[in-house]
Every structure is written in C-alpha cells, then in structure tokens.
Amino acid sequence: MNTKQLKLKAKAALKGNWKFGIFAFFITWVVSSVFDVPEFVPEGHLQSVWNLLVTALIVGPFTTGIHWFFLDIWDEKTLMYRNIMDFTRHYLKVAAVTFLAYAATVIGMLLLVFPGIWMALSLSQAIYLLKDDPQRGIVQCLKESYDAMKGERLRLFKLYLSFWPFVAIPVGLVLIAFLAFPASQVGGFLILLTIAYITLIGFYLIPFFSTARAGFYREAIDRKPLHSK
16 A cells, blocks of 8 residues: 555544544553653753653553554454553563664664664564564564565655644744744744644544554555564
8 A cells, every 4th residue: 555545544444433543642642741750850861761761661661552552443443442551461572672662763863863763664563563463572573573664664754754744834833933923922822823733633643643554564564474474
C-alpha cells in the first residue's frame, strides 16, 4: 500500500472505533503529564536521570501499549478499553525493547540529526514484532526491525511527512506570535489559539496517525520473511 491507501484504510478502521482512539490519546496525554519532572527534583543531571527512568519504566511501556491497541484497531479486532494494558503481561521485555530503541535514537541524535532519524525509523517496528510474537528476544526484536526496514525507511518517513501539514499550522502561529506580536495581546491570543488547536487536533490526528503507522507494519513489515517465522 502507498501512503494514501494506508491513510484511507486507517480511516476505515477507525470508523466506529474513534471512541477507543480518543481514549488512547487521552491516556497518553495523562501519563506524559503526570510523570513530568516534579518540582522537588533539582535542575541539572537529576532531571536527566528522572526523564531517563520515567521513559524507560513508565512512558515507554505505556506508549507501546497504545501502539499495540492501534494495531488491534487496524486488525479490526474486538476492542476493550483494558486492552491498552496488554503490555503489562510482558512488561520487562517491553520496557527493555522501548528503552534500547530510545537510547539508540538519542545516541544517533547526539552524533547528527540524520543518524538519529535513521535509527528511529530502523527500530520503529520492534514493538509490533514483539506484540505478534512475545517469545521473540529483546535483541531479536530490534535486529529484525532493523533488517526488515531496509528499503522501507523512506516509505515510512513519507507517511510521517504526510501528517506534517497538521503540525505546520500551530508551529506557524507560534512563530507569528513571537516574531510579529511580541509581548502583545495579539501574540497571547495566537498562543492560546495554538494551544486550543493542538488539543483539538490531537483527538483526531493521534488516532489517525497511530492507526496508519500500525497499518504500515502490518502491510510492509509483517509480510516479510523474518527469521522467527
């Protein structure tokens, strides 16, 4: 499937399931907000350690659970809200896979932006591979994702870029607010408008994007002859 076909099928899969998609988005927002750096953690290295631990132990696994949920939506499975917690059955393995993929991406970003994007795309399918076969090893999930994404990275990147117009609008509003109307009521209004837009569009964009992303795995990666199959 090309990008347009993936997005059309994602919309079709969400038909009648938007309440589940919106619920998943809401849970993502709550988890990210609740586990933000608390005020009692001093600035500096301790904040970095906090972010690392929270990403590895909480946000990463929860995000994986959300991605698994959207794969169920794509697969048109019978959905229940508690399915978002399916990741807990394989928590340690999920945490390890998400953390290693995150760490590899951060290291790539520290070298240059392009290696970071390359690594993020290369390892992006590891969580789906783990869902389809929880018996896969941690390194095996990452390696098979890397191998399966050969020749597919640009295709996935194009899918990401196709959602860019939704993001470009709020980014443009914020830039206008800071550059054209600094410290003015107009600038403040534009920032508030941007916040409202991001909140509202998130309820549409995140389920749509996440379902299309899951569809990419099912259509492009799952069909490949992986070692564990």
